[in-house]
Amino acid sequence: MQEIELNSFIEENVVFDSEGGGLQRYNLQSTVKIRDEENKIRVLCVGSSNNKPSTCVLLLGETGAGKTTIVNAFVNFIFGVKFEDNFRIQVKDQIDSSNRKETESQTDYITVYVIYHQEGMVCHHNFIVIDTPGLADTRGMQEQGNVMDRLEMFLTSDFGIDELSCIGLVAKANTNRDFSFQKDILGEIISLLGNEVPEVTNLFATFAVEKPMVDQIVRNAGVQFSNMFELDNGVLYAPHKLSSSIHKRDRGMLSYRWENMIEQYERLFAALVNAPSVNVKLLREKKLLDKSLKILKVQVEDLAKLLTALEMNKKMLSKYELQEAKNREWRQERIVKRKDRLSIEEGFHAHNCPTCDQTCIFPCPPEKENSKAGFIGGIAGALGGSAAGAAAVQTTLNSAAVITRAATSTGFAASVGGWVTRALGGTVAASEIGAIGGVPGILVGGAVGITIGVVTGACCGKFLSQGSCAFPSRGDVCGERGCLHSLSQHIKEGERIREYNDLEVKINNDVKELFDVAVSKKADANVKISIGRQKILAYKKQVAQDTLQMLFHVKKIQEISLTRDPINPQDRLDKLIAEVRLGQPDHIHHAVGIIKLLKKAVAKLSTCKVNQLSDNVNVIMKFLENFQK
Known part of the structure; x- marks a missing residue:
């Protein structure tokens, strides 16, 4: 059959x-x-x-x-x-x-x-x-x-x-x-x-x-x-x-x-x-174990090189951060006071002190318009008085500091009013009258200003027809803006001297070059550090996978051989440490440190079964993730 x-x-x-x-x-x-x-x-x-x-x-x-x-x-x-x-x-x-x-x-x-x-x-x-x-x-x-x-x-x-x-x-x-x-x-x-x-x-x-x-x-x-x-x-x-x-x-x-x-x-x-018979499966697993250990050694050494490079880049970053901070003052700024000359409206002039290099009296009216002096004086008085009254109102509402700002805000008219008052040599100023307070101050100041302006117009016309400015009664000392020089030494000009603040910038090119190099190198170092960390993470994951592969073959050999020819993964990793110590000195300490962590991870996985190993990548990663961040 x-x-x-x-x-x-x-x-x-x-x-x-x-x-x-x-x-x-x-x-x-x-x-x-x-x-x-x-x-x-x-x-x-x-x-x-x-x-x-x-x-x-x-x-x-x-x-x-x-x-x-x-x-x-x-x-x-x-x-x-x-x-x-x-x-x-x-x-x-x-x-x-x-x-x-x-x-x-x-x-x-x-x-x-x-x-x-x-x-x-x-x-x-x-x-x-x-x-x-x-x-x-x-x-x-x-x-x-x-x-x-x-x-x-x-x-x-x-x-x-x-x-x-x-x-x-x-x-x-x-x-x-x-x-x-x-x-x-x-x-x-x-x-x-x-x-x-x-x-x-x-x-x-x-x-x-x-x-x-x-x-x-x-x-x-x-x-x-x-x-x-x-x-x-x-x-x-x-x-x-x-x-x-x-x-x-x-x-x-x-x-x-x-x-x-x-x-x-x-x-x-x-x-x-x-x-x-020769157990080819056992021998195959031993061969695969040796191969996995060689691969693991290469991956560990490559990871160690990346960690060494990361340290160097961090040192470079610190170096250029210090260089940047040290040369940050390549640009010097300061406020300087400057003066220039501005043309005055035709017919008016200013009295400039050549010693102080400043305009002390401004503006002064045209010298040859006598018929209009009374009118100008009246207008000036009215404006000056009104301004003084307004200043009084502001004083009541705000503070004494605002009086001056309001009084002077009338600009050219107030200046004319002040000039008239000085020309009369009077002791009662429009601002003083206006400062009496409130709305009455405005009315009184305005009336007084107009009256004084009309009265002084004739006086002004007289002085102007004589070709001289109305400040002889002040005495010989100027007294304006801290000027203590004689009025006779002042120069009557068609320009006034303006004083203003200017920003002066001074650049040290040598220091700037060092600063620019530091900024550029620091940016390069940051990029290298970022890329290096990404590569390190990828290599850590690969090392974890290779370690599990090595452990897989160890456990397979243990299963096949039973008690015969036992293989201890710790011994294999110790042998790996001895091999990496023969490598390049600059990253040996990192390689040894990594393998020592792998020994701890392998010890933790010693009771894990073969079919469970692939699920334990995170166990090894936890040991590696904080290593030389």
């Missing part, structure tokens, strides 16, 4: 390829599970997945050693193909390999064949075989380096291979070539997968019709392996249709070789079942 089911499975999963020598060749149909074109890796599956354990064989060997033929032999053995059957099963050849030379690898891809167990198969578990590109072909060492890099990437990445049951070192049984290259390759794999590799390494001697000599050659090269299997795979596709003269003898020989081949594969599969 099981054989019937297996035959039915074969019929459903193979496609006719070719026929020759009495044998029909069928390509095994597979489903592409993974196809990585960049790294040339593909995973092909045959059958339906199940939860049965798997046996995994990795094939390594030089070009032409027969690795792909071993894969086909595995397939025929697993599916129970017999010598007398007129068909053979094979994996499909890689596309576009027909034009390659025999000295070039016919397999560019690392191809994983996953054959899921079917009832009736020889083995009672899933079988995985990994076919790799040929080593030491004529395309040179660079191509070999690429193959090794891809193989390392494959073994340390999650392509579904968790355990490695066997590393099959494939070599021709009669070869006498130097195996130092294969030794180097195995050395790299040992460094990658660990010291358990020799225990699962087996020598597959292909084309083994006679006693193989390759085992001694391999041992002399220093390559360690556990067992050697003589695989005469040449009989796999031997033709069935032979000439009648040699048919009986050759067929018997081929049948004998087939039985020997099957015996070797039975022995091999028995060894695979009982042999220890």
